[in-house]
Amino acid sequence: MATDDLMTRALEALGDDGPLSVEAIHRLADLADLPETMTIAEVADLLDISPHTLRYYERAGLVEVARDGNGHRVYDAEAVRRLVFLTRMRLSGMPMRDLQHYISLVDAGGHTVPERLDVLVEHRDTIRRRIRELTLSLTAVEYKIATYGGSTGPDVQALGTTTGTDRTALLDEPLRRALPAE
Amino acid sequence: MATDDLMTRALEALGDDGPLSVEAIHRLADLADLPETMTIAEVADLLDISPHTLRYYERAGLVEVARDGNGHRVYDAEAVRRLVFLTRMRLSGMPMRDLQHYISLVDAGGHTVPERLDVLVEHRDTIRRRIRELTLSLTAVEYKIATYGGSTGPDVQALGTTTGTDRTALLDEPLRRALPAE
């Protein structure tokens, strides 16, 4: 049930639009059939990050990667899955530090599950806060665009008198109006 | 009408919750009655940034601030409004560079309005993309929390076999399931 909720939300998130989401879908769909092993270039390509970054993550202790006869990295499916996770977390704004902490918990064994949950829950809340902030900003920017663009429209009235020079340019009335006091 | 939409969305954004939004409301409400002039400490307080940062923004050419007899900064209402805008933009992730560009357009006069609109529209799209990304990440994290936490629940079945060691710890099946291949 909770699961259904999540699925629904995920689908909603993709609802309208664009190339970015399509890529995302592909990435995720491909997770189903990962090759046994991959080269650094392949993984970099899959995750859309540079080989440099992959080496950096390894140096940072986020993942261990075996070498072949030539000393080249060989990423097995588990390493790739971990990197998918790490990349997603980075993208969602989790700092390297926290990721290192989390990974150290994972590597420490199953008894750290509760602590891992704490980390995840905290991060979840951080993401939620961020989304709220961005939604607010988005509203402000959209309002500004609307009042700028529709100079002929009725919205302009809402801004009050214009002083000839660019007083409306940075005006922040939008949210003052959009958000009733309290 | 478009305006009503925006108001609605803004209110929705505040719907559930917390202290952060409450602060936001206060900040915005206060915009209505700004004092004629303010000191750096007052502005810093209002915007919840440090005096250091305010000086930095000035050095960066984002705002001009007059001095009093003692060489102390005196922020007039317009400067404060601009700083409110700037702070909001920074919070929403607009880089200093873009802000500098935007401000240079504002200072260049009214004929740059179309170009300013371009900047705003682009930033709006950036924010939207970011929100989508975060929403996706949020779903993933929530799913992981759900499957971790409800170890006794039915959700665990969805994860497939556990291999004793921590294979599920970083498993990314959530989105593979949540997002049908397409």
Place this chain on the structure above:
DNA sequence: TTTTGCGTTCGAGCGCGCTCGAAGTCCTAG
């Protein structure tokens, strides 16, 4: 055989957005 290309390690460097410290000025309270 030489070149091309993909990989390796190591350490340094960079871009961003602050953040801080030093040294000085000025006003006010005790």
Place this chain on the structure above:
DNA sequence: CTAGGACTTCGAGCGCGCTCGAACGCAAAA
């Protein structure tokens, strides 16, 4: 008269997350 505190300028430093370059190794293609 002195001490405290809030301010000034200036330049340096920092934390983050990469990003890059140098010098090298190996292997398949020309």
